[in-house]
Amino acid sequence: ENEHMVQKQMRILEDRIDQAVVKYNHVLAQNRNRRQSIDDLKKEHLVFKQLQNKIEKDLNEKKKQMAEIIEKTNLTYERRDTAQKEIAAIKETNTKEVERFELERNEFDNFIEEE
Secondary structure (H helix, E strand, C coil): CHHHHHHHHHHHHHHHHHHHHHHHHHHHHHHHHHHHHHHHHHHHHHHHHHHHHHHHHHHHHHHHHHHHHHHHHHHHHHHHHHHHHHHHHHHHHHHHHHHHHHHHHHHHHHHHHHC
């Protein structure tokens, strides 16, 4: 009977060990899956970070190009305004010269008529 109790106790302890090993193996498998998930997330994070850096670089380049275009546009507008002022000044000078010519011609015509 004592031997029977010892065997029963051994079976109980062996069952507990088996259950503990099964539980331990299950936890190891979960840890392995979680580590894999963490590694995958790290890789994904790296890819997104690289993509973000590329997008930021592209954005900065586009901002630089836009600033250059705005500067060129402003310079072009300034040149246009200067050219329009020059044209207006030339037209005004031309109008005055035509008026002076007409006046001198009239004076000359009057002079010729008097003679």
